[in-house]
Ligand code: FES
């Protein structure tokens with residue numbers, strides 16, 4: 001039915017594709033915000049959490065009798081309350097082991113920073129003071145920090161009942177790997193690793209929980225970025241019907257994945273709220289808490305073996321990866337599974353063997369972070385290609401051209417069963433070489449090297465997976481009210497991602513309204529549609545969120561057109577709508593405003609002669625059906641598809657769109673200090689059509705900056721006792737204005753056939769490039785030493801060691 | 807249920823000190839615990855929304871305010887120190903809902919995404935422009951090196967400050983700083 005709608009307006013776009021100014025900005029610029037910390041309500045108690053100082057210990061006693069007597073303390077919660085009020089925290093990807101983890105520790109603590117008890121007091125300061133009056137007895141146990149040791153038989157166990165720390169294993173073998181290795185001219189081995197890191201949203205997790213024991217309603221005002229998962233999970237953990245969980249999400253100070261699964265924070269606040277019905281229980285996680293227990297990426301170590309021909313053609317590769325997901329099942333296994341998603345990158349390599357282990361250790365639980373395991377697999381494949389190029393003394397651009405999937409090979413089915421939608425990888429790299437003046441840059445590098453300077457060029461080309469996994473659906477409601485203004489409610493909250501502006505652009509163009517007449521409302525589970533997937537993650541906005549918005553806008557336009565035609569006494573095919581006015585195409589003077597249409601529609605619909613549609617509201621839940629169906633073909637051969645246990649069934653990790661990028665950088669290494677300066681940085685990407693170029697560029701800048709941080713400085717260092725060394729921004733270093741170079745960007749446009757607007761995703765992807773680009777550039781700069789890089793970050797100390805060792 | 811909980815909220819006696827200062831041009835009188843930090847006092851007691859706490863260890867600058875025209879990280883300043891000073895937060899830099907030239911430039915250049923860091927960047931930029939109305943890119947980078955932004959990658963912020971400074975912004979910032987320290 002939807003397909004039959006004639007929408008001429010969308011061809012005539014006034015807003016999609018333009019840099020419309022953000023509708024979000026004015027509030028944010030004037031401090032007129034509603035971050036959870038900004039909300040002040042009566043009857044509030046403040047939460048402080050007592051956390052384990054040990055990485056691994058038996059919990060012998062948690063005695064709260066002294067703290068209960070402290071003036072100003074209203075309520076206390078411990079592991080016993082967790083057992084009484086809640087279910088264990090659910091795993092997301094691994095179903096083999098039963099979860100034993102509660103939001104507050106019971107029996108054992110498994111990482112430094114694990115919540116042990118919580119206090120609600122009349123002020124945040126008193127709550128913090130009160131923690132000293134909780135008496136805890138621990139019996140320290142030997143922790144396991146190194147994931148490889150965690151795999152050995154005699155390792156301490158993070159969860160005793162599992163009998164192992166290895167909770168996940170994937171194996172895939174495609175093509176004729178042995179045969180290909182036999183035909184190779186060169187066979188090379190390489191070990192690469194990625195540290196544990198985080199995009200560290202500047203605002204930590206926060207929540208105000210309120211429980212009404214008469215109605216049984218739980219209200220959570222939180223900055224969670226995935227309302228769908230929160231609704232599914234919190235209702236399950238607490239046995240509260242989901243229609244009684246009132247989740248309100250106002251402003252979110254960045255998310256990057258770290259706010260997708262705040263189960264511990266939300267659950268602790270909820271337990272206290274259930275013990276204090278009617279009170280507003282406010283918890284603001286502080287920075288140290290966020291860094292030590294709010295979630296980190298899974299650490300990665302991979303051993304790669306690659307077979308290539310002399311001409312640079314990669315014949316095959318095999319790799320074994322170990323993923324350190326920390327001390328929890330809640331997200332374990334997902335980083336590893338993503339490796340299958342982009343297994344051969346943008347290259348035509350059909351003989352691959354993958355052997356992957358997910359391991360628990362006594363470190364912070366893993367959490368999604370901007371791309372999850374995608375940066376890991378990009379790092380593996382791209383560092384492998386670079387190694388082959390170096391061995392063959394081949395230009396790093398040239399080897400990539402020789403291995404690219406060609407533009408006429410789409411849709412392209414990868415060995416692991418993912419189907420790439422579209423792309424033109426050679427064109428993207430070609431443009432990157434042009435824009436960066438690559439040939440000139442090489443001469444400049446050589447000239448500077450002759451002067452004794454350590455200058456190097458790094459190149460990388462890779463694909464992202466975007467627009468969410470193929471089976472995810474989203475909901476949206478668009479309503480034109482009796483006074484003619486439009487409201488948009490989506491299950492996908494804005495966390496700095498400019499959703500409101502993009503929705504305004506889409507609704508403006510498709511319905512035919514002025515942007516000023518449209519307002520996007522914050523998520524509220526009582527009024528916003530939601531699905532289990534609702535949220536902002538996996539570059540999802542460009543997928544189901546936009547598809548739902550386009551569908552709903554088309555249906556709403558149809559209602560507007562029907563009613564306008566009745567009022568203007570002409571046929572619907574004669575109606576055009578633009579800038580909140582509907583008019584006859586044949587006689588443009590015959591017109592009516594949307595405001596008047598709304599008035600007639602709501603106030604006297606049955607008095608208007610002709611066919612009229614009472615009410616101007618559409619709710620649409622779904623995704624682009626034909627896009628999603630494209631994945632049925634390979635669902636049997638998909639490997640590593642373990643997601644969505646929360647929703648009760650596994651789901652493939654094939655993405656709706658596959659954007660791609662080429663990064664080129666020129667860097668200089670200071671021989672004395674080991675400090676890296678980025679002299680030039682170029683990004684060319686293909687994300688198909690764009691809704692708002694300025695916003696896209698902002699995402700690109702932010703992504704590259706984060707990638708540079710990971711490449712050069714960010715590292716959650718643990719000592720052998722499992723103590724986190726980097727527990728504040730003083731030692732978990734983030735890039736500042738001093739480190740981020742100016743970035744030149746350009747675009748190639750290959751619209752995605754799976755998107756009704758021809759778009760692909762942006763947000764995660766540009767964070768991956770610098771990880772590889774910086775390594776490649778450093779090896780180029782240090783070529784006189786023959787230095788090889790295997791892990792990040794490239795700290796001055798590490799660089800000096802590379803120089804000194806040579 | 808609520809009322810019984812309310813009864814549990816006994817008054818807690820802590821020693822407090824008197825505080826008088828000017829917040830965005832409005833005189834404020836309050837009493838405050840001696841250990842109270844300015845950021846938390848402004849946010850939790852006075853309801854200032856333009857103070858964000860991204861770290862509480864002087865690393866992120868999200869809590870930056872002007873105190874007598876100088877930028878300070880309010881998470882590491884005792885509230886008591888505000889006594890007798892003029893404090894400006896982001897709420898005090900636009901008038902009647904009209905954005906200042908700097909705020910306009912931030913919007914025009916897409917210098918904010920989530921906006922959590924934005925008040926801090928605006929205050930640091932104002933301080934910088936007050937001292938140096940026409941800073942070079944390098945000077946802007948140095949002037950803002952104490953503020954972290956996790957979303958934008960800084961480039962558009964630098965551009966926004968640059969653009970604001972080349973419109974006749976310098977005088978505006980200078981006036982504001984003078985006003986704050988001079989007492990209007
Ligand atoms: S909150 Fe004050 S510097 Fe971070």
Ligand code: FES
Pocket residue numbers: 202253254496917918919920921922923924954955956957958
């Ligand atoms: S805009 Fe999000 S931290 Fe700066």
